[in-house]
Amino acid sequence: MKRWPGYLFIVLATSMVFAADAPPLAADEIVEKRMVAISEELRCLVCQNESLAASRADLANDLRREIRKMIVQGKTDREILDFMVARYGDFVLYRPPVKSTTWLLWGGPFILLVVGLGTLVFFLRRRNRNMSMPALSEEQRRRAAALLDQSDT
Amino acid sequence: MTPELGHFALILALMAALLQGLLPLIGAQRISSYSAQWIALARPAAQTHFLLLVFAFACLAQSFLTNDFSVAYVAQNSNTKLPAMYQFAAVWGGHEGSLLLWVLMLSGWGAAVSLASRQLPEAMVARVLAVLGLVSIGMLAFILFTSNPFERLLPALAEGRDLNPLLQDPGLVFHPPMLYMGYVGFSVAFAFAIAALISGRLDAAWARWSRPWTTAAWVFLTIGIAMGSWWAYNELGWGGWWFWDPVENASFMPWLAGTALIHSLAITEKRGAFKNWTVLLAIAAFSLSLLGTFLVRSGVLTSVHAFASDPSRGVFILILLAVVIGSSLTLFAWRAPKVGVGGAFALVSRETMLLINNVLLVVAAGSVLLGTLYPLLIDALGLGKLSVGPPYFNTVFVPVMVPLLLLIAVGPLARWKHADLRDMARRLRVSFILALLAGAIFPHLMGIWTPMTALGSLLAVWIASSTVFQIAERLKIGGGNASASFWGMHLAHFGIAVFVIGVTLVGGYQEEKDVRMQTGATVSVGGYQLRLLDIGAAPGPNYHADVGTFELSRNGHVLKTLYPEKRHYFSSQMPMTEAAIDTGFTRDIYVSLGEPLDNQGAWSVRVYFKPFIDWIWGGCLLMAAGGFLALLDRRYRLRVKAAVTLPGSVSA
Secondary structure: OOOHHHHHHHHHHHHHHHHOEOOEOOOOHHHHHHHHHHHOOEEOOOOOOOEOOOOOOHHHHHHHHHHHHHHHOOOOHHHHHHHHHHHHOHHHEOOOOOOHHHHHHHHHHHHHHHHHHHHHHHHHHHHHHHHOOOOOOHHHHHHHHHHHHHHHO | OHHHHHHHHHHHHHHHHHHHHHHHHHHHOOOOOOHHHHHHOHHHHHHHHHHHHHHHHHHHHHHHHOOOOOEHHHHHHOOOOOOHHHHHHHHHOOHHHHHHHHHHHHHHHHHHHHHOOOOOOHHHHHHHHHHHHHHHHHHHHHHHHHOOOOOEOOOOOOOOOOOOHHHOOHHHHHHHHHHHHHHHHHHHHHHHHHHHHHHOOOOHHHHHHHHHHHHHHHHHHHHHHHHHHHHHHHHOOOOOOOOOOHHHHHHHHHHHHHHHHHHHHHHHHHHOOOHHHHHHHHHHHHHHHHHHHHHHHOOOOOOHHHHHHOOHHHHHHHHHHHHHHHHHHHHHHHHHHHOOOOOOOOOOOHHHHHHHHHHHHHHHHHHHHHHHHHHHHHHHOOOOOOOOOHHHHHHHHHHHHHHHHHHHHHHHHOOOOOOOHHHHHHHHHHHHHHHHHHHHHHHHHHOOOOHHHHHHHHHHHHHHHHHHHHHHHHHHOOHHHOOHHHHHHHHHHHHHHHHHHHHHHHHHHOEEEEEEEOOOOEEEEOOEEEEEEEEEEEEOOOEEEEEEEEEEEEOOEEEEEEOOEEEEEOOOOOOEEEOEEEEOOOEEEEEEEEEEOOOOOOEEEEEEEEEOOHHHHHHHHHHHHHHHHHHOOHHHOOOOHHHHHOOOOOOO
16 A cells, blocks of 8 residues: 555656647547548558558548548448549559459468368378388388487497 | 679679589589589589679679769669768669679579588589579579669769668668578578489488578578568658568568478478478479569569560569479479378377478468469459558468467477377466466456457467477476577577567557647657657758657656657658657657648657567567577588488488
């Protein structure tokens, strides 16, 4: 209990600091959080390869402002993304939509995994079948024992 | 004159590569009466080849350091105001020079093999060096015919353009050479595999010979990728450490394949099994390195159409890629069935664990490859334009990695041939409980519990505790004789646990604030306070900058002063952000300047609290250190007596 005053001081000190904190750029922090989440899914169209959230290009600034406006208007995330796709095409989405041209993209890793594990199981079982046959003749066995003795020394 | 000498040295290097690539290969087939001489040519040819390229490289560096703007490449990538360190690093700042660095590294690996291969059979060395020579012929021809760095520019410019400002960072000086050392280093594993296929002697000795080289390349690649990530974190101004950018993926795919290769080489060396698979992985790792070079260097990433409009370079690498992959796979198809299967093992055994590791790593590499190439493919087929970005890769990659991470704790416990499940379960009991506790409790201590932070904590503790217990067990039963490989493996695995902690905590608990600040304003983040004391102008050698002065404090104690910059390079329109970072063991405080907001001195400022982010790179360094330790193992330096005293008797 002796440490309480210290804790109290820290709590007070931090709350005082918070009171004097610099104002956020965004007018509304909740809107801002949603805007960042949405713009991380989107590509900055004029940059090499940057998300809309990361880019500081003018176009990206404008688009972020537009997203903010749509959030304030009460649009859902889905509606906002749809709007961006309607304007700029699928290219703007960092998470490509699932459709006939992207089945391979989305299914590919899963197929690879199944095929990979399947092949592994198949090979291991075939290998074990082949291995279970008597592999060494009496003569080979004697030679192997001699070799083992040698390498022990 | 110097550039012409450099150009001439490049041409001579091509001649040396031709000698190195052809005669020893023919000699090793023992079909001519000069075979012995031709085999003996391999080492001096490889060393001459290397020295000529060192000379060419030095010539190019000299042109940079003396500001010879009559050389087109120098004029494009440097200018007189560039600090000397960057003038030197600018040698590999553009297309032509980075290819020269690539082929210099390749010849360097060849020279290293020629010096450190006294214990290998002469014919094997000849074949390995010849394969390296053949690869070098392809790259040198590429440089000389499409990307000559010594091309003159007439009339010369009075002043050069500049090195891309993004590249003017100490990171550039070290990152590309490290990365290329790793990238290109897989050529040695590839050369050993091809040499073994040609000779038909694909045995455990081959695996032992190529293992240290593969590990060495992997160590360089690991460091190179980590440095690239650290550089991006410092330089791009938005605090991320991995972006799934195609250029990053280009280096990550060979890393994944190389990691699989290191593990499968273990099976082949210890148990003589899965030689075919190991050879295929060696071919794959190097092919992915070449593919990465193609992706980065052909311009195909910026746009398929940019590539199509000037295809000479891209088509050349594409042909080189096709020749390398095609010929090595053909050779594989022809030779592979001739080799034996190796020792038997039960379904529950270290062999099986390592194979599952291989399947998962290859699936991961395949997924990254798919995601990287898919947009190019769709575009080339005229099916529209797509972007495949971080959301896709995270969705696909994490599910493949989780089982792999779980396996890290289990695999090293399993015995070769036949593992006892009950014994393993007993030895993992405590780790299991600790991991569950970590997953349940640790996120609460850090703030809030989320499934991802719980999973990450669980995995990290699972790996770390199992690793520590295995080391403790070993020390108890007489650890004095534990091999360097043993320590190396566990150190690398421990590094992964450290890495996972970093990724998890920075992903779950970082704080970010975008604020408007004037002199005297304070912003707090993660329990720290930053006060803006001043923003003023400061001149730089080839830019002018706005420098902010921030005072970092915690609970009233001043810790440090940070100076983030906004730089305007004379040569570029885009302002560059130089973040200021206070690096700590458990957290980074990251400040970067945005833009001025008005005329009264208000700026937008971005601050981050990044818990444990340095553990990400620390983990990578531990992995690399583990690889380095494994390299020191005595057995790699022993002469291969077995092969001499028992001729052919065990080549099943």
